[in-house]
Amino acid sequence: MQQVLSYLKPYRKWMIIAWSLMFIELLVELWQPLLMEKIIDNGIMTKNLSVVWTWGAVMLGTSLLAFASGIANSFAAAYVGQEYGFLLRKHLFEKIQSFSFADFERFPTASLITRMTNDVTQIQNMVFMSLRIALRAPLLVLFGVVMSFVVHVQLALVFAVTVPILVAFLLWMMTKATASFSIVQQALDRVNRVMRENLAGMRLIKAWMRGTYEQQRFMKANETLMERTISALRLVETITPVLLFIMNMAIIVILFVGRIDVQLGSATAGQVVAIVNYTTRITSALSMFTFITMAFSRAKASAGRVADVLSVKVDIEDDQQASEKVSGQGEVRFEHVSFRYPNSHALVLKDISFVVHPHETVAILGATGSGKSSLLQLIPRLYDPIDGRVMVDGVDVRQIKQEQLRAFIRFVPQEVLLFSGTIAENIRFGNERASMEEIIQAAKHAQIHDTIMKFPNGYDTVIGQKGVNLSGGQKQRLSIARALVGMPKILLLDDSTSALDLKTEAKLLRALKEYTCTTFIVTQKIQTAMEADTIFLLDDGKLLAKGSHDELLEKSELYRKIVESQFGKKGT
């Protein structure tokens, strides 16, 4: 909670203003019963109209002052709440941007979205309430009791019993409600997750006619959310009746004892009315606790979830001594590299060593799950190896500032991701300063230019969400164009030509030779691999063999088998 609330610092001035206005409201509220007492005892009982008029006018004036203060307080509270929410979301977003892939695996995407939106809103509401009523209510209770003792000690004794009981009850409720609302937020995460998966996989769901199954999955998540919310709300909704019952009993006791005291002359009618008035004010302040408890419990649960994200120690960070200068020639060297994913025990890459010289093309071949993608991901330092070193231009990648390293590497992942926007904008994502000529040049090399020109709006064609209006091969070529426009020194293509026909792929590979960059191509096709200077054969995380096509035919049994499976017995 403390960490999350530390973002309130810039708004200290506004918080002080809001609390000062709230104090004015509070003082007026506490003074009103005393004024009432005066009007009754010195005015009504003695039939002195001028006292009634004078103090009546004071009551009206102070009420107007409290009214104006209340409105101004609301404005200030709303301002702080909104600005604070903005700042908190900004910091959360920046933090999430700095996450490594491993960090992302700790938090499901849907949960991060809930934390950025709903959880921040809960904390924002609490901030608003803290400035508006959360502090006023307990102060009203505290000073209401004090003032009652000032008015009449014996009558006020009733609070000595009721208020501690109620405060203990409320604290107990708050602890229980925090746990309940934490469960509600988890249920909300689940609804968001099901919804997200459903929308992302809509084509598959429709094609496989899994609509009913998905509907049931959503219904279940939605029902759980409803049930958990109802049970959390039920808990806090018991507060008001308990509170009203106890305080109404207190009023009965005050009236009963007060009547006797008035008869005995040890209390005045004005004093009894003032104490009853304090009691009703204390009751209304205590009943606000239902909302306050709810808001605080929810916010406390949410603050914990937001703090979990903010306090993540990002595991891939720039070293303090990270070198700014790398030659950018494109040499890649692995020295006894072993790697496993942070959430798993199994080694994915085992003691891998190689050197790839600048401008060389390497094809990585291997069965599915053999570690091809994992190897590529270590080069731009998306993960760190658990053993050994990954070097670029003779420098350990952990010693290079990530921004510098990634500036001359372009990675085209296996799963193509395009953004909504025009084709030109999508290609420019690879180099925001690229001119239209450079964009067209990259598209030509990626063998997508002719296709783009066939679209009625050419490069201004708007791509739907995730590139829905493009074929798989078109999306792949577009993502390669996006990488090429960045003029990379190291180009990593993770099975990025799988959807291309052999003729288009051959043209693309030829065009890639125009770029003076070191290229790694993960592929399943021998024909593609043969275009490379060197072929790496991966098997179960080990670099089984490396060399040219002819060398591997000679020395690798597995390679010969793959060639046979693709070309028949004769090999090429």
Ligand SMILES: Nc1ncnc2c1ncn2[C@@H]1O[C@H](COP(=O)(O)OP(=O)(O)OP(=O)(O)O)[C@@H](O)[C@H]1O
């Ligand atoms: N994020 C991850 N967390 C844990 N294990 C993973 C993760 N990604 C991949 N793996 C595991 O690592 C191993 C190697 O995966 P990798 O994606 O590198 O293989 P690949 O050779 O590229 O496979 P494919 O040809 O099917 O793309 C697999 O056993 C896979 O289950």
